[in-house]
Amino acid sequence: MATQADRDKFHKIDTVIFDMDGVITGEAEYWSAADHTVLELLYSKQFVGLIDDTMLSVLHKSGAPVAFEHFVSPAFIALLRNNGINTNWDLAYFSFALYLIELIAEAQPRRDAGALFEKPFAPETLSVFGAMLPERRMTLEKMDSLGAYFMSFVRKRMKEAAANGGADDPAKRAAAFVKRVNEWRLERTGLSAPEFERRGPMWDLVVALFQERYLGDLLYLKDNDSRISAIPKLGTIQYEVPVIPLGGILSGLSLLKEAGMKFGIATGRPYDEIMIPLKSWGLYHFFDPRHISTHREIHEAEKHLSAQGRPASIAKPHPYVYLRAIHPDASIDELLEMPLPLPKELGERTLIVGDSLSDLIAARTMGARSAVVLTGIKSLEAVEQMRALDPDFILEDVSRFEDLF
Numbered sequence: 001m002a003t004q005a006d007r008d009k010f011h012k013i014d015t016v017i018f019d020m021d022g023v024i025t026g027e028a029e030y031w032s033a034a035d036h037t038v039l040e041l042l043y044s045k046q047f048v049g050l051i052d053d054t055m056l057s058v059l060h061k062s063g064a065p066v067a068f069e070h071f072v073s074p075a076f077i078a079l080l081r082n083n084g085i086n087t088n089w090d091l092a093y094f095s096f097a098l099y100l101i102e103l104i105a106e107a108q109p110r111r112d113a114g115a116l117f118e119k120p121f122a123p124e125t126l127s128v129f130g131a132m133l134p135e136r137r138m139t140l141e142k143m144d145s146l147g148a149y150f151m152s153f154v155r156k157r158m159k160e161a162a163a164n165g166g167a168d169d170p171a172k173r174a175a176a177f178v179k180r181v182n183e184w185r186l187e188r189t190g191l192s193a194p195e196f197e198r199r200g201p202m203w204d205l206v207v208a209l210f211q212e213r214y215l216g217d218l219l220y221l222k223d224n225d226s227r228i229s230a231i232p233k234l235g236t237i238q239y240e241v242p243v244i245p246l247g248g249i250l251s252g253l254s255l256l257k258e259a260g261m262k263f264g265i266a267t268g269r270p271y272d273e274i275m276i277p278l279k280s281w282g283l284y285h286f287f288d289p290r291h292i293s294t295h296r297e298i299h300e301a302e303k304h305l306s307a308q309g310r311p312a313s314i315a316k317p318h319p320y321v322y323l324r325a326i327h328p329d330a331s332i333d334e335l336l337e338m339p340l341p342l343p344k345e346l347g348e349r350t351l352i353v354g355d356s357l358s359d360l361i362a363a364r365t366m367g368a369r370s371a372v373v374l375t376g377i378k379s380l381e382a383v384e385q386m387r388a389l390d391p392d393f394i395l396e397d398v399s400r401f402e403d404l405f
Contacts (some may be wrong), residue, residue, distance in 0.1 A: 002393075002403045009392060010404040013351045013369060016256060017291075017325050020267040022355035022376015023398060025277050026243045027088070029236040031072055033214040034092035036236075038071035040209060041096050041126065042140065046230050048103065049130040051137040060231065071095050073143040079151055082385055083158075083177035084317050086358040087268045088214075090198065093206045094181060097196045098150055099140060101185045107132040114191035121194065121201045123228065153187070154180050173361075174198075174317070198313060215273070223272065237276060243375045246281055248399035253286045255402055264291030264325035266352070268316055271296040293325035304332045316358035319366050326350060341367025353398070360389045373397050 002010075021027050036059070041047045043055045058068055072095050080090055107113035113132050116125060130136065140146070157180050181196050197203065208228050212220050216235020220227060242249055256263070263286050267274060271294040278284040298314055298321055305312050314320040314336075323335045330338070341347055347367035352359055355376030363370035371393040372386050387394075393404065 006393065007404055009348075009369070010351075012348050013261065014349045015262045015264065015326065016351045016353060017264040017266050017322055017368075018398075019352075019354040019356070019359055020265060020269055020274055021088075022243060023353055023373050024243060024249060024283070025274075026241045027376065029240045030088040030214065031077070031091070032068065033210055033236045034088050034095065035068045035070060035072045036213050037092040037206065037210045038096045038099065039068065040213070040229065040231065041206070042071075042099060044229075044231065045127070047123065047126040047130070048100075048133075049127055049136060050133075050140070052139045055139065070142050071099065071140075073147070075151065076143050076147050079147075079154065080177070081356045081358075083154075084173035084357050084361060085177055086316055086356045089203075089207045089210055092210050093198070093203055094196070095143060096206060097181055097185075098143075098147055100194070101188050102140075102146065103129075103133060104185075104189045104191065106134070108134045110189065110191065114189070114193055117194035118192075121205075123205055150184055153184055157183075173357075198315075211270075219272075237273065240277055242277075242281060244397045244399065248397060249281075249283065252398040252401045253283065255405065257286055259405070262291065263287045264293070266293045266322040266325040268295050268298065268321065270294060290328040291325050293321045297321060297324045301332045301336065305336075316356075317361035317365075319362040322352060322362050322366060322368075340365055351392075357385060357389070360386055360391055363391075364389060369393075371395055 018024060021030065039055060039059055043050045043052065043059050072091055076095060077091060080086065080094065085094075104110065104113050104117075107129070109132075113129060116129055116132075119125070154177070157176075178196060178198060185194070185196070186192065194202065205228065208224075211224075212227055212229050212233055214236050216233050216237065217227065219235060219237070220233075253263070265274065265287060271292070274292075274294060275284070278287070301314055301320055301324075302312070305314070319340065320335060323330075323338060327335060327338075342350070344367065348369065350366075350368040351371055352363035352366075352368050353371045353373065354360065354363075355373050360370050360372065370389075370391040372391045373395050374383070375397045395401065395403075
């Protein structure tokens with residue numbers, strides 16, 4: 001129950017910045033797209049080319065997406081989020097990474113696989129690697145089974161980091177997870193390649209295949225000259241639904257709007273994607289278009305940094321996407337160099353609404369108020385980690401803002 005102190009704090013707020021996935025939009029179709037992206041990378045002849053009749057049937061099935069839930073899992077989603085990694089591209093990429101590591105461990109001879117991945121990566125690298133497997137006809141374990149040892153490995157390292165005082169450092173958390181993936185590759189295979197990073201040609205391949213799967217051919221080709229995959233796709237985006245019944249979302253947003261609050265969005269999703277649900281569900285009119293910040297703005301700023309010779313990732317939990325939503329007229333350099341935390345008065349008037357550690361870490365870095373909605377949280381462990389970051393408000397879903405009035 002909200003206390004009077006909660007209400008007094010809430011009544012100072014005049015600007016609310018919403019995340020999308022798990023807050024307004026459901027995530028099931030994103031997870032389905034990630035699942036099928038890993039399936040394609042492993043079983044398509046165009047890539048690794050494993051053989052299994054059931055897997056190949058799912059891969060080539062037309063029409064509505066098949067509920068698969070094989071190569072991603074709620075536990076692995078929770079693990080990523082607990083480590084400050086929160087995009088569905090990451091979900092597909094790191095799920096694929098774990099399966100690839102296991103396959104490399106089986107390659108014959110293994111040293112040739114290591115030498116292959118030490119060369120510059122291209123999509124064809126995966127089909128060449130597939131030929132090194134002694135047996136391509138196989139059904140790979142589900143992620144829950146495959147990832148159990150890896151998750152134990154990561155949690156042990158997390159405890160070591162906590163003992164050394166580094167577990168909550170927002171600048172190091174996601175980078176430490178990526179480092180652990182590569183340490184796991186070394187432990188499982190004894191090889192120094194492939195090096196898994198959240199950039200580069202392997203990452204770009206996974207992102208492109210994911211976007212093809214999620215958007216479908218027609219939408220994907222609106223912004224891209226060509227497709228990579230040989231498999232036609234209708235797109236899972238057309239099956240996206242609100243995270244709670246739409247009436248609850250409309251009720252919550254209407255209440256905030258009637259209180260005179262301004263709305264913005266800060267999401268890692270591409271701009272065109274979020275326009276589809278916002279407009280088709282009748283939510284777009286709540287938001288000021290100038291205060292909508294997406295992957296488009298993140299990409300623009302990362303290009304700017306690269307052009308200056310200082311490439312860097314500024315995806316969540318970096319505060320850039322939130323700052324862009326708050327300050328639409330500021331230049332890229334002004335936002336990147338903005339002193340943080342924000343002035344106390346501005347921070348107390350700004351509320352970040354999210355469902356992940358990334359959102360809370362960014363809000364804390366900015367000195368902004370934070371509200372966690374439980375609709376996108378996948379484990380009790382994640383809830384406890386969020387409580388440890390002391391959010392200002394914890395809500396069952398966005399309709400429960402009424403409890404703060």
